[in-house]
Amino acid sequence: MPWPAQTKLAFLATLGLAMLQPARASKSPHYGGTLRVEMRAASVSLDPREWKAGAVESATDEKMGALVYDRLVGLDNYGRFQPQLATEWSHDVALKRWQFALRTNVKFSDGVALNSADVVAALQPLLPDGQQISASGSIVVFQSSVAMPDLLEELASGRFFVYRVQPDGTLMGTGPFFVAEAASTSRLPSNSSTAAPDSILAAASAGVNKSTHLRFRASEETWSGRPFLDAIDVTLGVPALRQLFDLQLGKADLVELSPELVRRAMQDNQRVWSSAPVTFYGLRFDEAQSAAADPKLREAMSLSLDRQTMANVLLQKQAEPASALLPQWLSGYAFLFTMETNIERAKELRATLPANMAAGTEPLRLRVEASGDLAKLLGERVAVNARQAAILVQVVNRAVQRTTITSSDPATGIHLFSWHYSSLSPRVELETMVSTLKFGNSNEAIVSSTDPELLYARERKLLEERRVLPLVALPGYVGLSQKVRDWMPARWGEWHLADVWLDLPEPATAQPGNANGTEIPAPPPAAASPGAKP
Amino acid sequence: MHNQVRTAVISSTRNPVYAKQKLSPLRSRGCLFLCLLLASFFVSCPRSSRADSLDDAARALARKLCSGPPQQSVRIHWQDSPELPGLYTDSFKKSFVSQLSACGIATSKNTNFPRLMVSIRSTASKILLVANLVDSAGRVEIRMAEIRRDTLSIPNEPSQVPRLQKDLLWQQERPVESATEWQDPSTGEKFLFLLSQGFFVRLRSQNELWTEVGSTELPKMDRRSRFKGGTFVFDDPEAKLQLLFNLRLCDFEPAGPLRFTCVDTNFGGKAVRISSVCGEPPRFIGTDNGDYTQKDRIILGGKEVAGVESPDEDNASHSLEMPGPVLDVANTPDPKAVMAVVRNLSTGNYEVYRIALACTN
Numbered sequence: 073m074p075w076p077a078q079t080k081l082a083f084l085a086t087l088g089l090a091m092l093q094p095a096r097a098s099k100s101p102h103y104g105g106t107l108r109v110e111m112r113a114a115s116v117s118l119d120p121r122e123w124k125a126g127a128v129e130s131a132t133d134e135k136m137g138a139l140v141y142d143r144l145v146g147l148d149n150y151g152r153f154q155p156q157l158a159t160e161w162s163h164d165v166a167l168k169r170w171q172f173a174l175r176t177n178v179k180f181s182d183g184v185a186l187n188s189a190d191v192v193a194a195l196q197p198l199l200p201d202g203q204q205i206s207a208s209g210s211i212v213v214f215q216s217s218v219a220m221p222d223l224l225e226e227l228a229s230g231r232f233f234v235y236r237v238q239p240d241g242t243l244m245g246t247g248p249f250f251v252a253e254a255a256s257t258s259r260l261p262s263n264s265s266t267a268a269p270d271s272i273l274a275a276a277s278a279g280v281n282k283s284t285h286l287r288f289r290a291s292e293e294t295w296s297g298r299p300f301l302d303a304i305d306v307t308l309g310v311p312a313l314r315q316l317f318d319l320q321l322g323k324a325d326l327v328e329l330s331p332e333l334v335r336r337a338m339q340d341n342q343r344v345w346s347s348a349p350v351t352f353y354g355l356r357f358d359e360a361q362s363a364a365a366d367p368k369l370r371e372a373m374s375l376s377l378d379r380q381t382m383a384n385v386l387l388q389k390q391a392e393p394a395s396a397l398l399p400q401w402l403s404g405y406a407f408l409f410t411m412e413t414n415i416e417r418a419k420e421l422r423a424t425l426p427a428n429m430a431a432g433t434e435p436l437r438l439r440v441e442a443s444g445d446l447a448k449l450l451g452e453r454v455a456v457n458a459r460q461a462a463i464l465v466q467v468v469n470r471a472v473q474r475t476t477i478t479s480s481d482p483a484t485g486i487h488l489f490s491w492h493y494s495s496l497s498p499r500v501e502l503e504t505m506v507s508t509l510k511f512g513n514s515n516e517a518i519v520s521s522t523d524p525e526l527l528y529a530r531e532r533k534l535l536e537e538r539r540v541l542p543l544v545a546l547p548g549y550v551g552l553s554q555k556v557r558d559w560m561p562a563r564w565g566e567w568h569l570a571d572v573w574l575d576l577p578e579p580a581t582a583q584p585g586n587a588n589g590t591e592i593p594a595p596p597p598a599a600a601s602p603g604a605k606p
Numbered sequence: 607m608h609n610q611v612r613t614a615v616i617s618s619t620r621n622p623v624y625a626k627q628k629l630s631p632l633r634s635r636g637c638l639f640l641c642l643l644l645a646s647f648f649v650s651c652p653r654s655s656r657a658d659s660l661d662d663a664a665r666a667l668a669r670k671l672c673s674g675p676p677q678q679s680v681r682i683h684w685q686d687s688p689e690l691p692g693l694y695t696d697s698f699k700k701s702f703v704s705q706l707s708a709c710g711i712a713t714s715k716n717t718n719f720p721r722l723m724v725s726i727r728s729t730a731s732k733i734l735l736v737a738n739l740v741d742s743a744g745r746v747e748i749r750m751a752e753i754r755r756d757t758l759s760i761p762n763e764p765s766q767v768p769r770l771q772k773d774l775l776w777q778q779e780r781p782v783e784s785a786t787e788w789q790d791p792s793t794g795e796k797f798l799f800l801l802s803q804g805f806f807v808r809l810r811s812q813n814e815l816w817t818e819v820g821s822t823e824l825p826k827m828d829r830r831s832r833f834k835g836g837t838f839v840f841d842d843p844e845a846k847l848q849l850l851f852n853l854r855l856c857d858f859e860p861a862g863p864l865r866f867t868c869v870d871t872n873f874g875g876k877a878v879r880i881s882s883v884c885g886e887p888p889r890f891i892g893t894d895n896g897d898y899t900q901k902d903r904i905i906l907g908g909k910e911v912a913g914v915e916s917p918d919e920d921n922a923s924h925s926l927e928m929p930g931p932v933l934d935v936a937n938t939p940d941p942k943a944v945m946a947v948v949r950n951l952s953t954g955n956y957e958v959y960r961i962a963l964a965c966t967n
Contacts, residue, residue, distance in 0.1 A: 150954030151731045151755025152779070225731055401689075404727040404734030408748060496730050524734055524750040560898050564730060 101558060105574035106303040109326045110318055114309040116286065118251070119243055120231035121197050125504045126491040128351060128443070131548070134231070134494060135567055139288050139304065140181070140245035141233035142296075144172055144191070144212075145224055147496055149563055153224050156296075157186065157234055157246065158212075167219040174210045178295045180236055181250035188212050194234045200500075221522045225497035229564075248299040248570035249288035284308045300558075300573035316342075319551045325574070326556060326567075329549035331390035331446065343552040347565040348401040349392055349545035352491040353442065353450055356511050357539050361485030363429045363436055368421050369463070370538040373436075373486075375418035376461035379411060382453055383544050387446070390549070394542035397505060397531055401563065403498045405528045409535060411542065418461035430458075430485075435466040437482055442490035450543060451488045488543075496564065498527055511540040660693060660733070660753060661701040667724070667735045667751040668705035674747050679712040680722040680739065687726040690952065693733070693758075694726065718742075731755055758953070770906055770926040772946070773960040776800070776809065776816055782956035784934045785945045786838035788847055788860045797860060798958065801836040801851070806864060822864040824851065838945075840937040847939060878935045880906075880944050880963050891944055891961070893932040894925070902932040904946055904961055926961065935961075 113132040117123065120137060123130040144158040158172035178186040188207035195212075196205050203216045214223060226232065235243045288304040310318070315327035316337055329337055329344060337344050355373070357364040364370070379393035396406035430436040436458070440451040448469055455465040468484065489509060495501040499522050511534065521527075534540060548565045555575040561567050671677075682703070684694050702724065703713055723738040737749040775798060776785070783801040790797065796811040804824050809816040824836070836851030849856040849866065856868040878891045890907035904926040930951040935944055938960075946959045 147731055148954060151728070151733075152954060153731075153756070400727065400729075402729055404729040404732065404752075405736060405748075405750065407725070407727065408736065408738065498729070524752055525748070528748060528750065558898065 101300055101573045103298070103300050103573070104302055105300075105576050106305055107301050107326060107556070107569065107572065107574065108324045109304060109306045110310040110315045110324045111306060111308050111328055112310065112312060112315070112330070114284070116306075116308060120194075120233050120235065123231045125494070125508050128490050128492045130231075130494060131350070131492045131565070135565075136286070136306065137231070137233050137245075138247065138566060139249040139569060140247045140251060141235050142246050143228060143232050144195075144234065145228045147225070147228040147562070153228060157191070161224070163220075163223075167221050167223075168216050170214040170220065170223050171208075172212050172214075174212065175295060176210065178246050179293050180244045180246050181291045181293070182244055183293065184236070184244070186234070186236075186246055190236045191234050194236065195232060198231055219521075222497035222499055226495060226500055229496035230494040246294065248291055248294045248296060249304060250291050251286060252289040252303070253285070253287035255285045255287075296570065299570040301569070304569060316551065319553060322553065325553040327551045329551045331387050331546055331549060334390045334549050335388050337551050343554065343556075345550045345552060345559065345561065346390075347548040347561065348563045349394075349399045350493050350548050350565045351546045352394060352397070352399070352493065353447065353543040353546070354394070354397070354489060354491070355438075355454065355541040355543065356487045356489055356509055357541075358484050358487055360483040361437060363434070364485035366425065366429070367538065368425055369430060369436075370541075372418040372421040372425075372461050372463060373458060374538050374541050375412060375414045375421070376457045376463065377411070377454065377541065377543065378413050378457050379543060380413070382450060386449055386453055387544065387546070391544040391546045394545040396542060397534065397540065398498050398502055399493065399545055402493060402496070402501060403524070403527065403531070405524060408528070409532070415460050418463075422462045430463045430465070432464070435464040436485040437468055438465050438486040438488060439468045439484040440488045442488060447488060447490060454486075454488065454543070493564070497522070498524075502527060502531060506534065509540070659757060660695075660698055663733070663735050663751045663753040664698050664702040665705040667737050667749060668702050669709070670749040670751065671706065671722075671737055671739065671747075672709035672711065674739070674749065675741070675745075677711050677720060677739070677741070679714045679716070679719045680706070681715060681717065681719045682713050683721060683723045685723055685725040687728055687733075689728045690726070690733070690758075728755060733758065770904060770924070771962045771964050772904070772926055772928070773962070774957055775945075775960055776958040777950070777953075777955045778802070779955055782933075782947050782958060784837040784936050785947050785958040786840070786847065786936045787938045787940070787943065787945060787960060789939070790861045793861075795861070799838065799847075799860070800958070801838070801849070802956075806849070806858075806866075808864065820864055824849075825854070825856070825866055825868055837934055838936040840939055878937055878944050880942065880961070889963070891935055893935065898931050898949075899951075901930060901951060902928045902948070904928060904932060904935070906963070928959070929957070 111132055113129055116136050117133050118137055118140060120133075120141070123133050142156045144156060145161070146154045146156050148154050155175070157175055157178060159175045161170060161172045163170040174186070174188055174191065180186060188210055191212045192205050192207045199205060199214075202218065203214060203220065206213050206215070214220065220226075233245070235245050237243055285308065286306040288306070290299045290302055292298050307324075310327075312328075312330035312333055315324065316329065316333050318324035319327045319337070319342060320340060334344060334346070357370055359365040379395075383389065383391040383393045393411070395411040396403065396409040398406060400406040428434060438451055438454060440447050442450075448467075451467045451469070455467050458465040465486070491505060491509070493501055495504065535542075550561075550567075552559055557573050557575050558571050560571055684699070687693055706713065720739055720741040723736075723740075725736045725738065727734045727736065731754065733753045733755055735751045735753075737747075739747040739749075741747075775787070780802050783803075785798065785800050788797045788799065789795070798809040798811070798816050800807040800809070801824070805821050806824055807821040808819050810819045811817075836849060839848050839850050839855075840846070846857065847860055849858060854868040854870055856866040858864065858866050880889060880891050892905045892907050894903040894905060906924040928946065928948045930949040932946055932948050933956075934947040936947075938945055943960050943962045946961050948957045948959060949955070950957050
């Protein structure tokens with residue numbers, strides 16, 4: 073039969089895109105709506121200069137910062153560097169001098185044009201010692217006495233956002249959103265407007281810090297194109313269980329799921345997305361308590377740890393046992409490391425040590441420095457494991473820790489810490505971890521090369537010294553309502569909310585003939601799934 | 607005065623974009639010669655772990671093993687990347703093994719020989735090749751070489767679907783919103799039109815290769831959009847190819863000057879049908895449900911609008927596996943073909959496929 077000649081475009085339009093994806097109520101992306109986000113963090117800082125390396129709280133800061141600021145470059149999920157505020161870049165043969173050409177016609181959210189001096193002023197305080205940045209016309213130049221082979225990875229991640237400091241100390245960004253309200257009253261309804269005029273800021277480091285509710289509004293003039301969402305309402309300090317309830321009840325569109333609630337959310341057919349492992353938990357020995365300086369005791373402790381049980385039972389398979397400091401997705405070589413559990417060998421080692429070491433009246437004190445119930449549980453599990461090897465560990469939780477540690481406080485032998493990975497350069501991440509947590513030998517020169525063999529050797533040495541013991545690594549979990557579309561995050565946890573749109577109910581008075589106005593019944597999804605095609 | 611010297615230059619794609627920069631001056635030709643000599647020395651140095659392709663990286667890794675403790679024979683075990691499977695090509699293995707043999711290391715399946723595990727792993731920005739050699743005394747030697755992920759290109763899987771057929775016409779890194787193919791009836795020339803980030807791009811087929819012959823910016827809209835939403839529509843009664851974007855329907859001359867005449871419209875989309883050469887009525891084309899993180903399928907529907915349903919898993923003849931989410935399906939003036947735009951999940955490239963319905967038994 074020949075192709076029918078009377079197929080009219082109007083008919084085709086009426087049928088709409090429903091024909092293309094009949095199994096889902098899919099529509100073209102459209103503008104509008106407010107995304108309601110709930111987060112556990114009680115406060116947020118939008119000043120990248122204040123963010124602490126490795127702090128779990130900085131993960132929230134970075135996510136919020138990405139709404140209002142841009143970086144010079146980005147990295148996509150396919151390993152390709154993408155232009156953001158810089159459109160092209162080059163380096164000399166020695167990789168000691170890089171220059172970035174800035175995008176033209178970029179404006180801050182107050183309408184002021186971005187220039188290279190702004191970039192220099194923003195990034196210089198964030199750069200490590202030895203790296204200098206200067207401006208020359210619309211070019212910014214990074215220079216160092218040593219090679220910077222991973223400068224792109226550095227600039228595409230972490231706190232390397234471009235901002236402008238206002239005379240009053242507030243910060244302005246060029247990103248897809250700006251802070252419209254920063255209210256201190258929690259649990260505000262999304263349509264409330266209690267913010268004082270002076271709180272309508274680009275991003276105020278002090279004002280935002282104390283807020284429990286933030287409203288970000290779409291920037292019409294952003295170089296990357298106006299986001300689909302009109303606004304994002306962020307409520308801070310919401311407990312994990314409350315977040316899940318709010319997601320189930322349709323009171324929130326995007327929530328941070330804690331690991332122990334992931335299975336429950338999935339059983340409830342909620343959409344759950346997980347990143348690659350981004351938070352590391354480990355033990356750091358502290359020679360302030362003399363027992364911790366004994367290599368045999370550290371080895372016995374290491375052999376006693378049952379990481380599989382921690383990940384599979386304690387964390388209900390929502391974490392990975394960690395055997396390296398850097399995750400596989402960052403270093404590429406983590407699979408070469410293994411962490412053995414051998415209670416018998418641990419007992420043998422313990423037997424060679426003085427009987428009163430880590431025993432009786434002088435237990436090995438473990439201070440839980442990481443916040444949250446999960447860290448406390450991990451601390452308790454470490455103590456249980458150690459006891460099986462006849463090592464007595466006393467857990468001191470962060471909750472009972474006084475602000476000032478006095479000389480009469482008993483010394484701590486082990487610290488249970490958490491570390492949030494923020495750099496896309498394994499070299500930077502490893503060296504930042506070592507210098508911040510001080511578990512490396514201070515006499516050792518830091519690795520400035522990105523040669524993976526050198527990085528591997530450095531990490532292996534750190535692990536073999538057993539001054540730090542990996543425990544588990546956790547992905548970030550997000551629960552999404554069904555109306556969140558085009559959820560396309562980076563696997564290392566960046567959310568990319570500027571690309572998200574909301575599948576909102578169509579207005580009842582849709583114009584005839586407009587396919588976008590055609591109401592399509594939404595069948596329930598077959599399974600919880602992240603993202604959704606238009 | 608500074609000399610202009612050629613430097614290593616990369617762009618967002620890590621490919622050279624321009625090569626003249628005013629950087630550190632070289633004061634004499636002697637200096638330049640010395641630098642070239644040093645550069646060639648370092649390039650040939652076996653310690654180098656930088657490589658421009660996976661095969662280069664394989665050779666670099668093999669050279670590192672050659673510089674280690676002497677081995678006569680090794681037993682190679684290849685371990686694929688869990689994140690990017692299928693990177694071990696014959697070419698890769700050949701490069702590695704031939705480089706090993708060049709320095710006197712033979713490969714064998716004899717279990718008495720030291721075991722050499724070669725693994726490919728990916729990180730956020732790189733592909734890492736890891737050689738893990740365990741000799742008979744239990745000594746372990748680890749060697750690594752790396753390559754940037756963005757230099758990889760993954761070959762497409764051949765189609766194994768008997769009815770629906772796909773043919774990759776074009777791929778590029780920049781986003782493609784829609785594509786269609788058009789043949790000039792007067793000259794017989796074939797054109798491929800793309801909508802890409804606010805630009806209309808025209809390509810012409812020359813010796814079976816598509817070459818860009820022009821592009822123009824789409825008419826300005828009231829406000830910038832993150833998603834242009836453009837698509838090609840083919841109004842069959844008038845045999846006219848049109849462009850639909852942001853509620854505007856635009857006419858253009860496919861082979862003429864790139865100009866658009868647009869009118870406002872409420873049309874929001876289209877249904878796509880395809881004919882076979884078997885004389886059957888046209889059938890609707892759809893895509894699978896899913897999301898941006900999943901591979902997609904082109905599904906052959908029925909003769910009626912409601913006929914596009916997900917086929918049974920084992921009924922592959924009515925569906926065609928695509929290497930990523932299908933972003934757009936557009937008609938072409940040829941009723942026996944439609945054009946699909948897909949984002950390849952392995953490479954991140956936007957790919958344009960011609961989908962045809964073969965008449966088979």
